[in-house]
Amino acid sequence: MAPGALDSSAVNGNNGDIAQLAHGFENLFCNRCSEGFGVNDQVVNSSGQVWHSDCFVCAQCFQPFPDGIYFEFEGRKYCEHDFHVLYAPCCGKCNEFIVGRVIKAMNASWHPECFRCELCDKMLADIGFLRNAGRALCRECNEREKAAGAGRYVCHKCHAMIEDGQHIKFRGDTYHPYHFKCKRCNIELTTDSREVGGELYCLRCHDTMGIPICGACHRPVEERVVTALGKHWHVEHFVCSVCEKPFLGHRHYERRGLAFCEAHYHKQFGNICFKCGDPCGGEVFQALQKCWCIKCFGCSFCDKKMDQKTKFYEFDMKPACKRCYDRFPVELKKRISESLKDRDAEESRRRSMSPGTKNAV
């Protein structure tokens, strides 16, 4: 069907005028049944044609028009209900009948308020639209899409397109550089700016900051740089503050702005607690190649607190209380005792095999 009346124009309900037959209607014939009119007949007069009131009915259901409202299509008149069923288009978005203004676009019909830009949701009925990859877009969104498709960037701040190669990246988005100033010298930025730690700097400022200065000899570090204590160091200049030996990548400990090798850290501040991870102040409990604060020593399995006098068992070099050890599955206990036996046997064999060492008791 190609109903011109439905295309972007109004289809309005009409009211048929019901009038008492007056003189001068004698030569008229009903538009439906072609009979003449009797003196007492009610005549319906609509846009220059007349009907018996019984003949002025819906072309589909043959019932009078509720409230006299009818819809006309190809010379036939329909009640509102049947007209919708037969001819009214459905909206491509909400699937409801469209009465009134219809937007024909993208091979479908739409309520004006349902036809919107797929990206920004702006109503398109009055501003027009552009087809982009099967989508209806407003002019602005279309421009942006075109730019992105062509490898051009759109500025995240002003939403205008950025000339080729004239963008900067900042926290993952693209911008015109001139929206920003150098964090350090406040100069307006160009494409030569750099992002450091979430801030933007001009290239000059970046370069003076970029080369780390050694915290010990105050000269630039050009090869491997160690970052610790909030400073940069030459690998060979980052040393224990007591013995002054460089760590050369080995573990170091920091305290009060100073770095220590493990031995000197322990000497100065005590041991690191296996459980809480902090240096054990004062009294330390040592076992199983580990240290505990007195308050931290306990069963590693049920977390029961233990003290120096509590009997405990070793499992994977962790302390197990008697209850936890007793409740190990039988098959596991068997494996544990076998490996302990093996370990003892190996120990004694090794002692007898190496002639240089004395037999320890």
Added chain:
Amino acid sequence: MGKEKKNEPIAEVDYVDRNVVNIKSVPHVWDNQALTRLSLAHNKLTEIPPDIADLVNLEILSLWNNQITELPTSISTMSRLKILNIGMNRLSVLPRGFGSFPSLEILDLTYNNLSEKSLPGNFFFISTLRALYLGDNDFEMLPGDVRNLTNLQILVLRDNDLLMMPRELGDLQKLRELHLQGNRLTTLPPEFGALDLVSTKSVLRLQHNPWVPAIQEQLDARGCQGVWEYIRSENYKYFYGRQEVSNTPVPPKRNKDRKISRQTAKTTC
């Protein structure tokens, strides 16, 4: 207990060996914002509800020796948790995102049914981890991602089915305890020589593996010290390079049918 101070918040709850089946029935836990330490070892829990993550101040959680088969994804959002012990359970898989714990330092997964296939992709990104206990599980290989555990000091892989160790483990400078006994290892990557594992403060366990003769001889004669000196040698690097391409027969797995973590139905006592 006659005189209980009413306003004193309870920071630590021990509810050990009490036949608990439903974690929700444990008193002083839920709606207790002050809770920092919770031990539910030796109970009969089979599952942990997602609400566990509501215990926002919890630092230490022990679920040792229960019958847990699954953990909620929410568990890794517990932002203050430092020590988590879920050893001696029946886990064969870990939930998505398990590696996103922000403060976890000690993780004990000993004696479960875990293998490299059980681990979510981010498992080795718990950068705060100091100690990882995976003994008595079913690992056949360890992913090279282990190199991301840059603070790891202790790694236990005792009694798994490991056939090979990843070179990347050699990057873990802080490692001073490594337990590899009871696996199917024949060689170690020469990169391990960089690890400080044979000093007086270190622990290294290598027994019960089908080592190549050259390693086994060192182990028998001079212990771990001997093995480490050997794998640091140029000789060994050459040998290892050739070893990798030849296909040596795969040693068999140990029979684990007797492990209690294998039991599926609850045994009634």
